[in-house]
Amino acid sequence: MCQRGIKVTHVSKGSSSTKIQRFIPLANGLTDNMKSFAVFLLVLRYLSVSHGCTCMEGPQQFPAVQIDAGQGNVVMTDGNNYAYFLLGSQWYKMGSLNLKHVSVGPAGIWGVDLNNRVYKYVAGSFVFANGESLQQVDAGGDGQVVGVTDTSTIHCLKSTIASDYRKQSTLSWTTITGGLMYFSCSSKYGCWGVNSLQNIYFTRVTPSTCGISGWIQVDGLAVMVEIGTDGSVFVVTRGGEVFQRQGIDSSTPQGTSWTKIPMPSRINHVSYDRGNLWVVTDYGTILKCLY
Template identity: 50%
Template sequence: MFRGWTGQQLQKFPAEFGLRGDMKAAAVVFLLVNCVSECHGWRCSPGPQLSGAAQIDAGQGQVVMRNDKQEVFFLSGSTWTRLGSVALKHVSVGPAGIWGVGASDMVYKYGGGDFLLSSGQSLQQVDAGGQSQTVGVTSSSTIHCLSFAASSAFRRNGLLSWETIPGQLMYSSCSSFGCWGVNSGHSIFFTIESCPNVHWVHVEGAAVMAEVGADGSVFVVNSNGNLYQRTGISARVPHGTGWFQVPLSETVKHASYDLGNLWLVISGGIIMKCSQ
């Protein structure tokens, strides 16, 4: 566990001792280096830090992150590098490339050194993790998908033909093993079908976000910031059989999983990297 330190304490600690700039970040990381957590097979340690981390996404061996200033960064080795100049409230990376949503729900795809604006559909959250589709949800919880061919062929200021999926969700995540989502009532849903012929199956539990990795591993975060992993997933039961709570002492703001690594943003904007 984190030996009694809360994310708020970790964030305030450097300021209380008069540290500034890089010294603040170094102090936070120094504290966390000695707070390695081993939780029923999950071993968590500090990842590369960047002040104000708010949302993280991993896919295709790449990791992207958004901070509380809506700036987007790409992880290269252990260094975060600014990605483009567009302010985004959500960013996602996967087989379809790097996609994002701006403050006014405009949809962007990264290409040619910056995020390129598209037209045709407004979204509040987008996911690029599907092998055959890009999926997003609107502020009114309608669900929309874009074929892999259409998303791959997108060019600057292009018109994208999104198709509407039955159902209502406020957050979605896809892989080749299916799509997971949660609605405004925190109910969890799963589908194995591809866009647009989707039939959602209700899964027990409650969450505010769900993330699925390329290997089918599924994690959700509930309204209290607790992290759960789906268990019993198989070809016969693709939606699994139960939930296991990953016992962290800090609340989780966002989670993403790829290539055996579980990336977390915990309270205080601290980035953690977990593996088994």
């Protein structure tokens, strides 16, 4: 009887490279998409990425769409528009509310639904926060919450308001000059954004007032940008490539250059926290890259 499967070849790096082939059986009754997904994960287990970054299969909630990490916590949304929180190696569904984007950080857990309504996760459930309609929200700043609308206007919720929000009410957001389609902040070094032309920008946001230092355009093009708690910055390009910003410090918070991070597939989304680069591929799989 012929067994269906795939040969996976692993090449170990070093002075004496060795090829190891394994035959991995595939179960009967799988759809083509399920087979592709299974093969991708099997191949991934034997893949090491250079530049000091090793990627492995992360906890799966297939198909993943978006992921965010901060202060040791990780949240995500899937293709069914549900939000999940990672505990150990297991994803736990955060209620039945449909969300397209979720973020975790010093300001707590915030999300936006399919109608661009904003919510904060309080005592086990998402509480509606009236006052502004956003398509993307970020809670990674120094207590403030930022976000952008579907018309690229930029808004900020002061740190005192964001941290104190507990029950449904109307919030007063501060409008920031400029236009972005994605915005991400950190408590260290500042905030980064990309506009509809894929241009990349840097600014500093004062948490208590939502005032900014002015926009600095950074070289390169991207469709999304994420800054980690430690100030590390990663972008994803339209072609699904990942780059990290180099040369970031207190005197040059916008950095000096980009370094490409090789990946096994086209990438849709990334987030970085505490040495881990969390990645969502175009397959809808989650990678955890030690960096």
